[in-house]
Amino acid sequence: MLYNYLKITIRTLFRNKLYTSLNIAGLTFGLTCFLLIGLYLFDELTFDQQHSKADRIYRVIEYQKNKSEELTIAATSYNMAEESKKNIAEIENTSRITLIGRDNISSPESKTKFLETIGFANQSLMEIFDFEAIDGTAQTALQEPNSIVIVEELARKLFNTTHVVGKTLKFDFLEAPLRITAVLKNHPSNSSFDFNLMISEATILHDKQFSENMVNDWSSHNYMVYALLKENANPQSVSQKITRFVLSHQKPEAGTTLRFRLQPLADMHLYSEDIVDGAKNPNVSATQYGSFLYIKIFALVAVFLLVIAAINYINLTTARASNRSKEIGVRKATGATDSHLIKQFLFESLLVTLMAFVLAFTLVNIILPTFNTFTGKHLSFSLQTDYRIWLYAILTTLSTAIVSGSYPALLLSRLKPVALLKNVKLHSKTGLSLRKSLVVFQFTVSVVMMIATMVLFLQVQYANNKNLGFNKDLLVVVDINSGQVRKEAETIKTEFGKIAGVNEVSVTSRVPGEWKSIPTVKVKTEGNTDNPQVAYVIGADENFAKTFEVQLLKGRIFTSLRDSSSIILNETAARALHIQEASDQLVEIPEMAFGGKYFPVNESKKPFKARVIGIVKDFHFQSLREKIAPLVLAYSQNPVQNIDYFTARIEGKNIQNTLKQMENTLIRIDPNHLFEYHFLDQQLARFYADDQRRETLLIWAALATIFIACLGLFGLATYAAEQRIKEIGIRKVLGADVLNLTALLSRDFLKLVLIANVLAAPIAWWASNLWLQEFAYHISLSWWVFAGAAILSFLIALATVSYQAIKAAIANPVKSLRSE
Template identity: 50%
Template sequence: MLRNYFITAYRYLTRQKGYTLLNITGLTFGMACFLLIALYVVDELSFDAFHQDSDQIYRLLETKTSGEGKTTKTATVAYNVSAQGEKSFPQIVASTRSFGMGRANISNPANNNVFYDDFWMGDQNFLKVFSYPLLEGDAATVLQEPYSVVITPEIALKLFGDKPAMGELIQTDRFPTPFKVTGIFKEIPSNSHLSIRLLFSEATMHSNAEYAQFIAKDWTGNGFITYIKTTNEASIETLTANLNKLAKANRKEETGQRLISLQPLKDIHFHSAEIENNLGRTGDIFYVYVFSIIAFFVLTIACINYMNLSTARSAKRAKEVGVRKVIGANRSTLMGQFLTESLLIAGISLVFATLVVHFALPAFNEFTEKKLSLDTTTDIRIWLGIFGVTLLVGILSGSYPAFFLSRYRPYEVLKGVISGERGNLSLRRMLVICQFTLSITMIIATLLVYTQLQYVRNKNLGFDKEQLVIVDINSGKVRKGAETIKSEYAKLSQVKSVTVSSRVPGEWKNLMQVKVKSESNPSADGTDSYILGVDEDFTNTFAIHLLQGRNFNPGAPADSMAVLINETAAKALGIQQASEQLIDIPAVSNGGVASPLEKPMKARVIGIVKDFHFQSLHQTIAPMILAHYSNPLQYIDYFTVRLSAENAAQAISQLESILHQIDPAHLFEYHFLDEQVDLFYREDIKRESIFIASSFATIFIACLGLFGLAAFTAQQRTKEIGIRKVLGASVGNIVTLLSKDFLTLVLISFIVSIPLAWMAMHQWLQNFAYRIEISWWIFALAGILAISVALLTVSFQAIKAALANPVKSLRNE
């Protein structure tokens, strides 16, 4: 029976080539889009799940509540919270700590291959807690010895080429002694929140007396990213309470409150956006939901196409059903036949969709910065899910046609009387409305995403980001020779201005935060403020407007304790006029925890600058202190050079040459600030592209169905059109006649989609502190686009029918 179903289905589909092609194209397109988005979503949801016992691994967080009630959460804790906790509580199987020492000069002592990379140290338990597989080395011992390092294959190739890396030495500028390669990671999965490429042994530090003394007493700091692995039966609530008791018993009395909490490893990716000192990029569960909905939108539209086209052709198959029933076929047999047809089409579509995904994945991976695959190496659960979805698509898309067609009564269809056509027509109209509602909602969402990101790209940031080259200061020699380098830079003909600073607006690294007090600001803890160390040319180079007061005087030692503040800081501190009033900076804020300075910094406010965006537009402008670069809290990290538009490449070469005169071994690192600022919105741009592609997919698939329905309608009304033309109807009259019903359905869809799109996009815009208003013209434009595309789709068939010779359609009458 099953074999007969497939043979019959194959014969029918090959006879109806146009109908089959439309269905397979729509389902292929829908399934390919669904598979790509599904692979992306599955990868996001499986972050850090590849570790053995991942459900038993937790990251330690610390929540600090100030005396004024302000709460901050950090992903770093004191050393002894876990070190002593592991000894005290049997629920902890193992703990591991890592900490960063900034970017370091990495080199192979045997050659001149030098580059910069993040310098991370981890203890010997790192690979006991985490199950990162090794290509070479023993996980139990690779980080046990001082001056040992585990690297990725990428780093091994970069440093040693094709030569075996095990046992080779790596030199850094953090320690005079080179590190020995004791292990090589397998390629670290892209869905890991840790993306360490070199991991140096923390045992190296144990020979340092100051470090040993520090960790022995460290109960209050926030220097270590810490993870614990618990027993399977451990009570997390009890363990959390015990860790807090242990920490509190060993800390001195403090103002405010500090609490330890345990964050499940699998929660880190999606639930760390507001956590300070978080390692790695974070995800957004909101977009996982959004993209999941989009994937089902596209697939649903493709299934609706099949239903519509199948039921539209019901009259063509009515006599087939009648004859089959007369010779003994029952309803279940007919339903099996029609479901087999839909499953066959779904299966063929899956094959084509898989091929499309295979060829699209390299570009998709590059775009999303992932390593997705759909081949023999793909998790069997994903393949089972794909086949399950295909089966579901085949059943859903074929279910209504099967139920509808199989219910015909033989005596009715053989007489030419088909019941239920009105109900069928109503359902088909509803399905078209559903299709275009989803499609227009996607178009509106895409237009709003595009408009918001254009707003972000073009918004006045309060400084001029164009033609600014940022040159990194990565060595002591360059830092000591900064005045000389700056002076030589300023002499270049293509250089308009140059400045040095500790950080820059649009900063991608952590900005230092401080507590600030003034006479007008009696807060017990002080105002939280960011701080930059800058020189007298900073405001000019960045085109930041000085509202009142004065700038730093060049070469004036007296200004080393002077500061400029932004408007937000002036308001928070109660300063209306810059008049050399004193402010106190008693503490540096590290991860929300205020560390008192041995000697509070007393500064004079000499000027107020207009607010400028030193972070992304996702955040509101915060108080900012522009201190003189010789302040006691910071040292300079960057040259910023404003270039003229012509001969930029030649100017950059000259900048490199000047820097190498001071330090020939120093790697010249630079980037354009506007490109760096754009990276703030890298994830938003990806999402914009996915929205655009999904919108195209939904409208394309919907129009495929509309094209098929229009063709079938024109075919059904061939004789009517012939009679109308004979009676004097024009081509325009015929086109209007055939188009108006479909356009009415699209117009209804547009009306239904407006509130749906508004609610969804209003929620999305809340992610931006600075955002556009949702304007009526976006909805109008989406409606015009949808109606225009639908009109073009229907008009092709309508015009073709209107231009046909009526003699051909009427000769059989």
């Protein structure tokens, strides 16, 4: 029976080569897009699942709320981690990680130095997580003092080999060398861990200051803590026990609410948008998390692409039902049952879908290298790929075949043999209405995709081109990575200024448009008993306004070291403090924070008193997703944060020569200092890199949607022209011209596109507005976006239909009427 089905299917497919090609092409494109998006989503949804205990591992999140702010931070104290596992029965183990900055690392075998982030962790990190060691034993690698684990990439960088256990490394900030105890396999792309090295916590346990701080540390945010719960433990109950346990040892300030919760390891990547990454040095960029919103969006896009391809198959198969009337009639007359016919048509659908899958598999592997480069992933689709991906791919292919073939199979199998053998044309109002509805659905999805793509493109362009309140062009930001360079900052700044290609130079703790964490302070006017305002703080020198071209509104800028107790406010901070003029008003700054708990500015615990000498126009010192917040510009030598950057405004000519001279200047001061720089405008663009990637993905998905829909429209237009060939011949004989005939054949299809636009507009408007709420500053939706999408969809549909319409209209009527 299967052989018979196969033989009939092959004959049918070859007899209708055009429609077979259209169906296979549509399904191939649909499956290709579905598989590519599916591979991407699978990678996102399986983040951190490579650890065998992943379902029992949780990140400890601390939540604080008071009258002035709310803080959700992925960091907590030493004792919370150490003591909770001893006192809460459900906790099997806890691990701690703390990052303290960057320093030069080198090996005795090489004079080459690299800047690396310094991380300390206790041995439990290697016990809880499955970090695979390619040299040494991970499970015991962090037990001893002065031991370090590194990843294979860093091992090759330093030694050109991964067999380096027992060798030593040296950090500039540590006197003793560190012995390598394990080399870990590079972290997979779908891992939240990205460290290149980790030093044993035992290395600093003997440090007197560390030991003293550790004993009483119940309130700091110095550690990222992961808890491994016992089997069947309730994480919500454990969270409550942790909260009660910590509160029994630490009393928060009056009016402050403190509680803890456990975030599943599997949720870290997609559900951390509102969580501050704690225990991280401010010099380390924040982890780029994913977003479950975009997971849902792209999952819907993938499904719609596949559904649109299936709709093509349904439309073309049902439209051509009458062309198979005699075949079906003969088979029914000779004893074929409805079930036989249903199996036959489902078999045809399955074979076409399988052919499309083979082509899609080939296309995916051709596209994947480029796709991986674009997304920063390491996706693959081969026989070695995770069995779950193959399971989804096979189920998707079978489902597509069944969905595509079911309606045509049921429709064709119900036809009566007598009517079929009399060659009665099949006209079903239900079938016609369904086909029209499916075409409307296809173009509704296509138009929504077009509008969404245009909105995303316009928002990214808006973000990249918006006036930020400072001039970001030709600004070179040079990192300060050593105490010697920091000490000689004024000398270096002066030398930079002497370089021919350098116009202005400023020294700051942070830069406008900062991508790293910016410290905050509590500030209030002297004598004010109200709750202090929370403001960000950036240390700046007297050249700040000139270098960044920030507009001074009132007062003056810094002049020299005598302004070390002076501050400048942005407009938002001035409004919050009710300061309208900069006239040396005294303000108090009692506390500061680096993304965590507030602590006194001075060791004496007395507020830092400063004079307000200026007010500058608001400028965007964070992403456009963030509303401009109060900002305090303190003099570069301030008690909150040391200087961290030189920023030079340079000429657009001979840039490489200018950079080389700047590097030579630094090396003269500190030969071990690595010249690390970037252009500010390029760094700011990274704020929206994910949006640009999504924009590109949406553009390709929209093009694929339109292409698949047009394949179906082309097939239906071809069939409509064939069905009306005699009518067209008669009309031509009676004097109809090509334009009239083309309009006649195109009109019905363009009506469907019009209906699709009417349906798509409100859906796209709602979805676009919802997405734009992510940005504090965004575009307004304009009518021309919707009009442009409508016009484009009409032109695409007209171009698709008119080819067949014109072809039929210019045909010789004698040929079509000869049989009459």
